[in-house]
Amino acid sequence: xxxxxxxxxxxxxxxxxxxxxxxxxxxxxxxxxxxxxxxxxxxxxxxxxxxxxxxxxxxxxxxxxxxxxxxxxxxxxxxxxxxxxxxxxxxxxxxxxxxxxxxxxxxxxxxxxxxxxxxxxxxxxxxxxxxxxxxxxxxxxxxxxxxxxxxxxxxxxxxxxxxxxxxxxxxxxxxxxxxxxxxxxxxxxxxxxxxxxxxxxxxxxxxxxxxxxxxxxxxxxxxxxxxxxxxxxxxxxxxxxxxxxxxxxxxxxxxxxxxxxxxxxxxxxxxxxxxxxxxxxxxxxxxxxxxxxxxxxxxxxxxxxxxxxxxxxxxxxxxxxxxxxxxxxxxxxxxxxxxxxxxxxxxxxxxxxxxxxxxxxxxxxxxxxxxxxxxxxxxxxxxxxxxxxxxxxxxxxxxxxxxxxxx
Amino acid sequence: xxxxxxxxxxxxxxxxxxxxxxxxxxxxxxxxxxxxxxxxxxxxxxxxxxxxxxxxxxxxxxxxxxxxxxxxxxxxxxxxxxxxxxxxxxxxxxxxxxxxxxxxxxxxxxxxxxxxxxxxxxxxxxxxxxxxxxxxxxxxxxxxxxxxxxxxxxxxxxxxxxxxxxxxxxxxxxxxxxxxxxxxxxxxxxxxxxx
Numbered sequence: 001x002x003x004x005x006x007x008x009x010x011x012x013x014x015x016x017x018x019x020x021x022x023x024x025x026x027x028x029x030x031x032x033x034x035x036x037x038x039x040x041x042x043x044x045x046x047x048x049x050x051x052x053x054x055x056x057x058x059x060x061x062x063x064x065x066x067x068x069x070x071x072x073x074x075x076x077x078x079x080x081x082x083x084x085x086x087x088x089x090x091x092x093x094x095x096x097x098x099x100x101x102x103x104x105x106x107x108x109x110x111x112x113x114x115x116x117x118x119x120x121x122x123x124x125x126x127x128x129x130x131x132x133x134x135x136x137x138x139x140x141x142x143x144x145x146x147x148x149x150x151x152x153x154x155x156x157x158x159x160x161x162x163x164x165x166x167x168x169x170x171x172x173x174x175x176x177x178x179x180x181x182x183x184x185x186x187x188x189x190x191x192x193x194x195x196x197x198x199x200x201x202x203x204x205x206x207x208x209x210x211x212x213x214x215x216x217x218x219x220x221x222x223x224x225x226x227x228x229x230x231x232x233x234x235x236x237x238x239x240x241x242x243x244x245x246x247x248x249x250x251x252x253x254x255x256x257x258x259x260x261x262x263x264x265x266x267x268x269x270x271x272x273x274x275x276x277x278x279x280x281x282x283x284x285x286x287x288x289x290x291x292x293x294x295x296x297x298x299x300x301x302x303x304x305x306x307x308x309x310x311x312x313x314x315x316x317x318x319x320x321x322x323x324x325x326x327x328x329x330x331x332x333x334x335x336x337x338x339x340x341x342x343x344x345x346x347x348x349x350x351x352x353x354x355x356x357x358x359x360x361x362x363x364x365x366x367x368x369x370x371x372x373x374x375x376x377x378x379x380x381x382x383x384x385x386x387x388x389x390x391x392x393x394x395x396x397x398x399x400x401x402x403x404x405x406x407x
Numbered sequence: 408x409x410x411x412x413x414x415x416x417x418x419x420x421x422x423x424x425x426x427x428x429x430x431x432x433x434x435x436x437x438x439x440x441x442x443x444x445x446x447x448x449x450x451x452x453x454x455x456x457x458x459x460x461x462x463x464x465x466x467x468x469x470x471x472x473x474x475x476x477x478x479x480x481x482x483x484x485x486x487x488x489x490x491x492x493x494x495x496x497x498x499x500x501x502x503x504x505x506x507x508x509x510x511x512x513x514x515x516x517x518x519x520x521x522x523x524x525x526x527x528x529x530x531x532x533x534x535x536x537x538x539x540x541x542x543x544x545x546x547x548x549x550x551x552x553x554x555x556x557x558x559x560x561x562x563x564x565x566x567x568x569x570x571x572x573x574x575x576x577x578x579x580x581x582x583x584x585x586x587x588x589x590x591x592x593x594x595x596x597x598x599x600x601x602x
Contacts, residue, residue: 031541037533083538091547126432256462256512269461274481341434341479341488343463352464354477367466374512406538
């Protein structure tokens with residue numbers, strides 16, 4: 001029996017009538033293929049079927065929909081469908097002034113928003129040729145590295161959760177909660193800090209923050225060792241991540257990956273060293289890399305990076321200079337016309353921004369390059385041939401954040 | 408500023424460059440026409456003086472008069488970011504060759520630029536909308552796409568953007584109409600023009 005074809009209102013635009021009861025939420029789209037690749041993907045061979053993973057599946061870390069083409073339990077091909085969280089941040093930024101852009105960019109990378117909110121700040125500073133007070137630079141680095149640790153701690157928990165282990169996420173949240181409370185003492189906000197300003201930061205370090213930081217630093221190392229032992233020596237975890245989702249150096253570079261997925265293939269590309277910014281040239285730290293390129297290597301790399309971040313925090317606290325935390329700049333900033341590109345190393349890779357100014361107080365164009373957006377593309381290459389359950393493991397090891405992917 | 412890079416760029420591309428090689432701060436900038444993108448990018452990726460292995464960003468830009476595609480490249484051999492601007496794409500039919508033959512990771516970035524600006528990347532196998540729904544017809548980041556939200560300082564205040572169909576090839580400057588501010592009473596009655 002075939003389904004009766006009726007005229008129904010499109011879910012996307014109620015003014016449009018479509019002649020199929022199917023909606024764009026169905027696995028098989030109700031419209032003709034728009035590209036070569038789409039036509040190829042939605043053609044099923046014998047024994048193949050399409051299923052939807054998401055957009056509300058917990059393992060997709062947000063509202064990602066992945067249409068899986070499966071043959072039995074094996075994934076043959078997949079087609080990620082984005083846009084469920086699209087807010088048009090770039091357009092909104094063009095319509096507000098440079099200060100608005102800071103808080104508009106905050107929710108992009110909502111796990112580590114200290115990085116995404118730096119985008120308009122750094123671009124405006126570069127266009128203005130602004131020298132930021134050294135104390136402000138050190139505070140920024142301190143906040144960035146703390147945020148990196150909280151994000152990585154959560155990543156480890158998520159990866160285990162997607163493999164079916166509940167405990168590590170609880171440990172991850174302990175770590176993350178302490179850091180988030182600490183940053184709340186500094187910035188006034190737990191998640192979307194809105195702390196960086198063009199020309200400095202919003203406030204100086206305070207007693208509440210420093211006492212929480214000292215308290216946490218005294219046991220963080222031990223705590224993280226304890227937490228990672230749970231996974232490093234867990235046979236189920238190791239077997240489900242080792243040798244899974246293997247990338248080599250060439251492929252990773254061609255896929256425009258950055259961050260841990262790229263460094264797990266042996267490319268030491270970390271913007272903090274590759275194109276230094278802020279006060280990173282004055283600090284001593286290593287760029288951990290691995291050569292295996294699989295999910296397990298990506299996981300181990302995150303732990304190594306937590307250790308390096310702790311090293312950086314230690315140095316920053318010892319070298320922290322005195323002085324103002326905010327440069328003397330006018331409230332209404334008219335950024336001189338020009339083009340500027342900046343990149344920083346976020347927990348997920350290179351977070352970059354290309355800004356254009358036409359001389360007004362609003363950005364003319366603010367292009368935000370989100371590393372998760374590029375890293376997520378790798379699932380299309382890594383999952384075919386694997387089991388459905390391993391799709392989640394691979395996706396989790398790439399650590400996508402939908403807020404940044406969908407912008 | 409990387410003087411050596413500038414010299415190599417001038418030697419390798421010469422008269423294919425639109426304008427001089429510009430250097431400011433830690434960025435070197437060249438401009439090329441869309442027809443030269445394939446040759447220039449291949450040389451930058453594989454040429455022995457360049458080896459720009461990492462595509463740091465791919466962005467579409469609408470300047471109001473023309474469209475650009477802006478590439479940012481990174482190489483371990485140069486301390487600079489290299490910005491390659493493919494300029495002079497006509498707004499009514501912006502076309503540029505795809506760079507997916509060098510970096511297949513550019514596929515989604517190009518889909519995004521297509522979705523937001525309507526730039527056609529020739530050679531991209533999967534050029535369809537990535538964020539907006541498939542039956543959407545406008546290109547939101549174009550400069551003639553006005554935001555209806557009066558919280559934003561856009562001249563489009565009072566418009567509903569879904570009422571402005573926009574096809575590639577149809578560009579006309581819309582009159583800037585400022586609607587009267589919605590009153591509190593209208594908002595309470597649910598008749599507000601905006602969210």
